[in-house]
Ligand SMILES: Cc1cc2nc3c(=O)[nH]c(=O)nc-3n(C[C@H](O)[C@H](O)[C@H](O)COP(=O)(O)OP(=O)(O)OC[C@H]3O[C@@H](n4cnc5c(N)ncnc54)[C@H](O)[C@@H]3O)c2cc1C
Ligand code: FES
């Protein structure tokens with residue numbers, strides 16, 4: 001079936017089989033491989049994308065379901081040559097080791113800070129609870145979220 | 157990929173119901189957080205099926221109508237968690253919804269899907285049982301309303317027929333002077349299918365005695381249910397540590413009576429006792445009664 005949606009700000013029209021998951025559409029058909037598949041069952045958050053601004057697991061959505069909606073993947077975050085403040089924060093705080101989980105964390109952080117520019121520790125925890133990282137032990141990721149909040153405030 | 161599956165979306169209820177009434181194997185789904193995982197695990201992926209997306213039907217209104225709170229079956233856990241009517245009228249449900257899975261899961265998973273999937277650890281069920289929830293069901297030939305306490309018949313089984321959709325859930329709020337408690341014990345950190353959940357509503361009268369009490373438990377009995385023996389024992393008693401402990405013992409006895417003794421019983425027995433005490437304390441601490449100091 002044919003679907004039309006906004007992908008990283010651009011109108012996109014593609015033909016998809018009914019059983020194709022969003023993550024398969026992104027990675028295999030559209031070559032947007034920044035979205036990762038870890039568990040394939042909603043537990044790790046590596047496949048997180050923003051659907052109408054809200055984090056969802058792209059391994060648990062059919063491509064057909066995003067018809068008419070707005071999808072943001074990690075590839076859509078930077079503006080021209082400049083990285084998004086959340087991306088800069090993850091780099092500057094060294095919150096990235098193997099990087100497998102990073103796109104998911106960055107998008108979860110982006111949406112958290114859009115809704116709540118000044119999150120408390122407990123709120124950060126809830127905001128990124130759907131994302132697992134096997135490398136960093138999360139302390140650096142907390143730093144990254146707080147640094148991102150600062151960067152966003154400086155920009156405004 | 158889930159091979160060879162057709163995706164159907166309708167915006168009108170009758171058209172959706174026609175698909176379900178046809179001979180084809182059509183599975184309705186909402187958030188897909190249970191169904192898509194099941195389908196990928198299915199041993200027979202080439203058994204050709206169609207998925208009917210009920211999110212196309214709306215079914216996510218939440219409103220109040222003559223003291224009944226009506227919740228569209230396809231409301232997401234996030235929509236329920238953030239809803240002001242539910243916060244003030246059904247606080248136990250707000251709490252339950254807010255503790256489900258992760259943000260990502262709550263943004264997709266729905267209250268209807270949670271109930272219909274009928275997992276013993278479905279977190280909204282113990283909360284909704286306290287509010288005597290009813291499930292509103294539609295098919296082309298009939299509309300019916302079934303109490304939640306009769307809707308789930310065994311783990312992962314409900315009274316829902318192949319040609320039926322759940323359109324809404326109705327819940328009946330209690331007065332503001334009731335205290336409430338909800339306690340979920342998870343095995344893992346934030347993302348978990350809960351292993352035991354208890355919920356309670358309590359009202360204390362002018363003499364400081366328990367006037368009304370409702371207690372429910374998930375993953376304790378084969379089917380999530382109210383614990384009427386505990387409720388009966390507590391009515392008329394003064395809320396005291398010793399009475400709450402007795403309530404916990406009754407719940408544990410009831411659990412062993414319905415499920416028999418298993419390897420996990422010693423663990424579960426002590427946990428159930430403790431959780432009942434905690435949830436009753438929590439409910440009592442929220443009881444509003446001006447006569448009590
Ligand atoms: C990582 C992860 C964590 C989770 N954590 C929790 C948790 O902490 N607590 C918890 O309770 N659950 C949890 N779940 C389970 C799940 O997310 C919830 O049960 C969710 O509410 C299911 O809703 P859904 O809309 O996604 O259901 P779907 O998968 O869309 O459907 C579930 C069932 O309901 C049927 N159905 C759905 N809507 C209708 C309708 N309107 N009419 C008729 N039939 C319908 C489907 O046919 C299917 O049988 C978790 C799941 C995952 C993947
Ligand atoms: S790949 Fe989707 S949550 Fe793990």
Ligand code: FES
Pocket residue numbers: 095096097098099100101102132133134135136
């Ligand atoms: S950096 Fe390796 S999993 Fe997070």
